[in-house]
Amino acid sequence: MTPSPIEYTAAQREFRAEVRDWLAANAPAEVRGLRVPRGPSDLDERLAAWAATLAEAGYLCVAWPTEYGGRGLTGVEVSIMNEEFGRADVPRLTRGMGESLVGPAIIAHGTDEQKRRFLPPIISGEHDYCQGFSEPDAGSDLASLRTTGVVDGDDLVLTGQKVWTSGFWKANMIFVLCRTNPDAPKHHGISYVLLPLERDGRPNGVEFRPITRITGKALFAETFLTGARAPLDNVIGGLDNGWRVAMTTLGSERGGSATTQHVAFLRQFWQLVDEVRARGLIGDVRVREQLAWAYTQVETIRMAGLALVADLAGGGTGRGLGNGSTSKIRWSEYQRRLTEIAMDLLGPDALVVGDGYDLDHWQEEFLVTRSHTIWGGTAEVQRNIVAERVLGLPKDPAPGGTR
Amino acid sequence: MTPSPIEYTAAQREFRAEVRDWLAANAPAEVRGLRVPRGPSDLDERLAAWAATLAEAGYLCVAWPTEYGGRGLTGVEVSIMNEEFGRADVPRLTRGMGESLVGPAIIAHGTDEQKRRFLPPIISGEHDYCQGFSEPDAGSDLASLRTTGVVDGDDLVLTGQKVWTSGFWKANMIFVLCRTNPDAPKHHGISYVLLPLERDGRPNGVEFRPITRITGKALFAETFLTGARAPLDNVIGGLDNGWRVAMTTLGSERGGSATTQHVAFLRQFWQLVDEVRARGLIGDVRVREQLAWAYTQVETIRMAGLALVADLAGGGTGRGLGNGSTSKIRWSEYQRRLTEIAMDLLGPDALVVGDGYDLDHWQEEFLVTRSHTIWGGTAEVQRNIVAERVLGLPKDPAPGGTR
Amino acid sequence: MSLATTTEQRELRATVRRFLADRMPLTRVRELMATDTAFDRQVWDGLAGLGVQGLAVPQAHGGAGYGFGELAHVVEECGAALLPGPLLATIGLALPVLLAADDHRYLPGVASGRTVATVAWLAPGGGWDSAGESLTVANTDAGWRLSGSASTVLDGLVADLVLVVAGTGAASTVVAVESGGTRTALPALDQTRPLARLDFDDVPCTPVGRVGDGARLLDTALDTAGTLLAAEMVGGARACLDMAVGYAKVREQFGRPIGQFQAVKHKCAEALVAIEGAEAAARYAAWAADENPAELPVVATLAKASAAQAYFRAAADNVQIHGGIGFTWEHDAHLYFKRAKASLMLFGDVGAYRRRLADRLGL
Amino acid sequence: MSLATTTEQRELRATVRRFLADRMPLTRVRELMATDTAFDRQVWDGLAGLGVQGLAVPQAHGGAGYGFGELAHVVEECGAALLPGPLLATIGLALPVLLAADDHRYLPGVASGRTVATVAWLAPGGGWDSAGESLTVANTDAGWRLSGSASTVLDGLVADLVLVVAGTGAASTVVAVESGGTRTALPALDQTRPLARLDFDDVPCTPVGRVGDGARLLDTALDTAGTLLAAEMVGGARACLDMAVGYAKVREQFGRPIGQFQAVKHKCAEALVAIEGAEAAARYAAWAADENPAELPVVATLAKASAAQAYFRAAADNVQIHGGIGFTWEHDAHLYFKRAKASLMLFGDVGAYRRRLADRLGL
16 A cells, blocks of 8 residues: 555544445445536436435535534545545535535524524525625725615615626525625625525526626626515624625635645646647657646645645644645646646647537636636735735735725 | 848938948957956956047947037937947947936036036046946835935035945946935935046045955945035036936937847857757757747847837837837846756756856856846836836836835 | 838728728627638628738739738738638738749739638648648549548638648649538637638649649748738737726726736736737748748748737736636637637647747757 | 654754754855865764764664655755755765665764765766766776766765766666765855866775666665755745745835835745745655655656746745845855756756656656
8 A cells, every 4th residue: 555644543544434434335326437517417416416415424514513514524534535535436515605605604603593594404405505795896806895785674685786606507595795884994884694596486686697708608697686685684793794704714624625636637637648649749858848847736736735634634733834825826827837738739629619619628628727817816816815924025005995 | 132121211321331431441450359348357458449449430429419529320320330330340339327327417407517527528538437326225216315415615525325336446437316405305306416536636435345246246336425525516407406317318329239239149049059069959859949939039139129220210219119128128038048048958067167256158147147137127117117108007106205 | 121110001000900990890700700601701802902912912913012011010900800701811821822832823813802712731630730641632534633631721611712732642732622522610719710621532623833842832831821820919919918908907906906006017018028029020020021031931930939929928918907807708808818829829839839940940 | 654744853953943053154154155165074063963964874774763754854954054065965865875775884974974975977068867978887806996087076075985876888886985086176156065076097996786786776866866955945945935025024115115016925925836835845755755765756856846946936036036135245145046046957957857757757
């Protein structure tokens, strides 16, 4: 056996065995080898069934505390779970933003009643959330949002426009940031609301207009809120306190995908090697150097992940071993450059797409990678974060307020 | 004959013939093939004699108006002159900063008396200027200078510290910016003074302390002014008006070296090809690509220069055809990257220097090129200039005042 | 002839710019993109009316007798407008083959805009250097006959005249095909530059130029095509930089226009430096095509690579500076981005052009 | 053994850092730079006192029996301090040759710090792959005799033991030379890492390892040397970034600290991203050297290239961020800059390492 660079505790090893055994016993053959598609697909039913199996066995929302239906897993344990799902070659599903964003916000800031009301439906899949944070005029400057929330009796009435709403085609809930106090400073006066898309079976003033991306696919939408109503009970963390709620993240999330992120990249790398070989280009010195460069990037991602999890597994904090921003910069720029190179290597063939603008892996990734340095904080914002928060360089003076 | 991409006027062609004939008749064999060294050298006497010959024939300060002893040459004519000197393989000497900076400032802002007193000695070489603008704490932010100038009778008394004074070892004059009005805004209250290094044969409170650069050579100095005295008559443009004077440049300077700048780069390129060939590396695909890249950069510099001079020769303004900043970014980054590559290509040999830290061409340029993105406005400042002045992007808000 | 832009060139350029602004706004480009041919015959005829197709054709063959210097300026405008259609194929590829082959038959048609032409040489599944690998031509009892397949043929669906580089024994020969064979659209990543696959089975054809001279003719054509493609890319790059700068001046984030941030500023400044250099090279190459053809193989090669880098960077940065909106189909940034990448790859990527340059320098 | 840094490693590191801060401040480095040997025997003995040289030597041979994982942490500190002297030559080059050759004679001396050792293989005027080209060794009646010249020998002037890779017929063999031959200082661009040329004329020597096994031993040594050099470069890169960030916080231009400008910020952020990646790779390679040697040829190779790029960038940006002062001899920025470039080139530049990696991946 290859020696492991991570020394797991007995409990962690036991957990690994438990996951492995469960998967061996419960993962149906029909989900083996499935890759979760980016958009609606004919796999959806199989994946939904698999998600229900996972939910029942407690393999969804695993980082949530057990008292809220989660499993209270640490980052290291999540990484173990990811590894085992990978080894079994079955999709490691989650409840998306409901699991990663809404749940943690409710757990940190919700009332007991809200926790009872909103957390179980996330796990069961009954509530499927899409995101209502971004606005067209706000961009990276999220706090400059303009959607308004006006109290009307027991309801909050929302009006405004959101954008980059992903997963809209399957959602029945949307979590929204809106301005409930226009007179307060930029970061105050914002509220965090859970808004149902329908009330009493009737539309609730939420309209999606799909946005086609440069790949030709429409996986995001503009969202128009026109007098959409949510009970005030759906405001998390209290009125005007939404910014803090929105900034909630799971404290224990480091680790997670650190040891498995490279797997897909490695598969992709060898796919490129195969294609290059098939074209008889593998002997070309420059091609070899470019491939070696790519392999180095993938290995660096793997090694950085191992170092982090090794530290966490040993009881460390992971300090100094990277963070969300440096990791994002690393993989997003790698993927971008790799796909540029791949297109060049594949030559004339790479200029031809399928009917209906159907793109192959390289073409699609070549285009999609342009978005990776935009969503979730542009590459420029990520560099500011690294410089200011990690290196302690002074903040840019921002005339419009703090960031 | 190779067709020329520049259509010269009859007068310009005549001027070329005149220069060529003069050089054929007057350039001594002993200056042929000489390269002007960066520092003091045993060539100095020969070069001084050649400069005297040029001065007498009117081939120094050629861009100055004829009424001040210059030749009133346009940028195109200067480029022709540069080409002919290159063709004859003789050094195209100038009177350095006296010619390029001090003279134009006097011509634009000096009194008649100052013009009579200061211009002829620059041409003759009697006054040799070094520069007293930069200060240790000012850097790119030149206007934050602190050297003081206090009026004392008919004199201005200068106290302070300057830095990056080049050519100090041969200078007998220094042109200085000093603050004569500490209460005025940053860019006002500065004066431009011509300061002799000696008065009546005695030291005038100017001390140079050579600064050794990372090449091991000391071609610059820190300059300490301790009660150095200049007559008020030596203040150009009037007290407190020095910033405008310092910003003076020759209006007609575009063209100039545009068609000859690439010559040295091309020579250097072929030198690298020879060295690579001698090491048996010329067949290596990656080496070939790197050399092709280098050749492309040199050609781009040549072609951009030709386009500019072709436009000027045709009566154009050269608008949109580059400027000092884009040109500087282009050649400085080319030279930097080229020397990095050259060092790599030359391998182990490039790690060994001569006795007394004597550097070969590649080693010296590898180090010197680090300074090209610092002096005369850092690479960052150059990019700001391009973005703001050429592209019209909004200025950075500078809390400390304008730039 | 000077390298400087003449008043006449400036006026021609302005005329073409106005014509394209009127007849080929990006909304129209998008309509054409949705078709297999992306060809607007009326706009093509309009350009012919302005004399574009005949600019570099000698007067003796019905052209205006100007040169590629003029054409480069026009093509810069076409690149900025993302003009779809067979201009590059006709003028960049086919015309230089005809000129180099000293062919008189087809030149008047090209000059007048009557004939849309292209050149076919790539083997299906092959690389950019697969010229003639899948095509053979022979002189049979029934006359010259062509068989085999060509892939990635620019504007192959609409070309009235296809010049095919096909193997004749160890060498290759260019033959003209006016009809016959099967033409299949190849949906293109860059929908503004349609591609096709052509299949020939014993199709009648006529040699153009000397038999066995195909490789030389193709090389010449690629130099000219590289030169005009460089000009087109420079025009596109300028358009991208203009878009990015325009947006950076008005888009506010954190209370100020994003153009005030150095990250945006320096991106734009670097794009300008690259574009200026590429423009100098592209225009010089066009000058050389007219005035100093001996220099063309070197300067066209480096101009193409430089323009490709400048365009791709400017187009990519334009997407980035626009943020999320720049990643939508609705916004025009992606049209340029795809054109930039496809143009960078066309005839060989930057590395391939560098190698070609090294060879041509005799390194 | 875990990849995580242990408390023991942290303490060892801190001890070495304190020792170097005390005994090898940059003022002392500068004194040593001015000498041919750049060697401070007392500091060397001091490091031996801390057990550094013996860390990765098995206890059976007088070492501490720890591994390269520990050594990498120490070497990071040495790199940050720009420690001159033969640590890399002794531990990175000579030690792995001795270990791989299963040589017992010299290991105790190396472990105790008594023996300064190096490896010589480069042909004068040759490239990094010129191993043994100018050196031959033969078993004569008078015993083993070495002739020829080796260039660019790390710390060749002060080494008590020189392991020479010399040709034996078609293969090569490592031989140990303890005295004899002529040693000439080669003034180095990076004065903190002295080089020498060694000339041998029929010099007595002793084979180390099997005759004909020289290439394998050298390869093994280069993997370990690459690993430790990567660690050293990561340490140096961190030091550069610290210098740059520290300066950017206090240096004011245009009324604010330059660290507020995005151009400076983003430079520093990019340096950190590169350094973090290089650090992960360097530490992983050191871990592999101890725990999974089969992986070492691949991971050492990529670690060396990554660290080289990160260090050079950090060192160059450090000069740039310091502006004029960073270009002076007096300022320490150039010491790191020269070390960075020389280290990048040492044993082969980034491109050469990429090719090696492709080979080792079996591409």
